[in-house]
Amino acid sequence: MGAKSRQTHASQSHGYHRCVVAVLLILLGIPVLATLLYSLSQHWGATVLPDGLTLDWYWALLHEPRFLSAFGHSLLVALATLVLATLLVVPAAFVVFYYFPRLDRAMNLLILLQFAVPPVVSSVGLLQLYADGPLPLAGTPWILVGCYFTIVLPFIYRALASGLQGMQVRDLMDAAHLLGASTTVAFLRVILPNLRKGLMAALFLSFSFLLGEFVFANMLVGGRFETLNVYLYTMRSTSGHFTSAVVMTYFLFTLIVTWIATRLSR
Structure with a gap:
């Protein structure tokens, strides 16, 4: 009786967990499904379902030069930020863990300071700092790249720190030195390959996050270098079907990037 009672309790517990997951998936999926149907509908008024389905909104979107330009701007800024972050943060994380391991706590505090400022x-x-002077960067993509760098810094550094903590950096470097490798060669051929998966996952997740950033893009550059989310904001008063197609295109692209990051993290 005891074993049968435990099995009954376990089955009830599994059933409850499945119900919770199912309800959560429904709550998360209904808005996405509604947006998708609206982007595919010819007309959706007082009826429960749309009157007809069409791909005309997506066709118009793909032939909209302003959308293509905004999407290209978002990709350009995000890729430039990630390249800059990789070139600066990867060597910095290695130097901290190999030469100055006690600085790791200070780095963790430093990279979290940005979350304390809205x-x-x-x-x-930033607008007051770079509006005038020798570097008038306000309204240019360069100020956006620098600002985005501070956003992705915590994600990339923590991913690298977790990878470096999981390996014996000093022992690996000493072994490479004994075999005749220089510090640079040892870093490139021994340390960096072990950080590749974590780094790629952090880069892809940061990329999907940067594509959805709106506040900095709208305030720092606005329409002078229109990004995807600024474009979506300015198009909010046009056809809801068209803006829904924009949202679903962005959602699908972000979903693909997130899936790639998840695969790499495994």
Whole structure:
């Protein structure tokens, strides 16, 4: 009786967990499904379902030069930020863990400081700092790249720190030195390959996050270098079917990037 009672309790527990997961998936999926149907509908008024389905909104979107330009701007800024972050953060993380391991705590505190300042306050400060002077970067993509660098810094550094903590960096470097490798060669051929999966996952997740950033892009560059989310914001008063197609295109692209990051993290 005891074993049968435990089996009954376990089956009830599994059933409850399945119900919770099913309800959560329904709550998350209904808005996405509704947006998808609206982007595919010819007309959707007072009826429960759309009157007809069409791909005309997506066809118009793909032939909209302003959308293509905004999407290209978002890709350009995101890729430039990730390249800059990789070139600066990867060597910095290695130097911290190999030469100055006690600085790791200070780095963790430093990279978290940005979360203490709201994005609106940071944007106003950056505008005042770079509006005039020898580097008038306000309104240019360069100020956006620098700002995005501070956003992705915590994600990339923590991914690298977790990878470096899981390996004996000093022992690996000493072994490479004994075999005649220089510090640079040892880093490139021994340390970096062990960080590849974590780094790629962090880069892809940061990429999907940057594509959805709106506050900094709208305040720092706005329409002077229109990104995808700024374009979506300016098009909010046009056809809801068209804007739904924009949202679903962005969602599908972000979903693919996130799936790639998840596969790499495994």
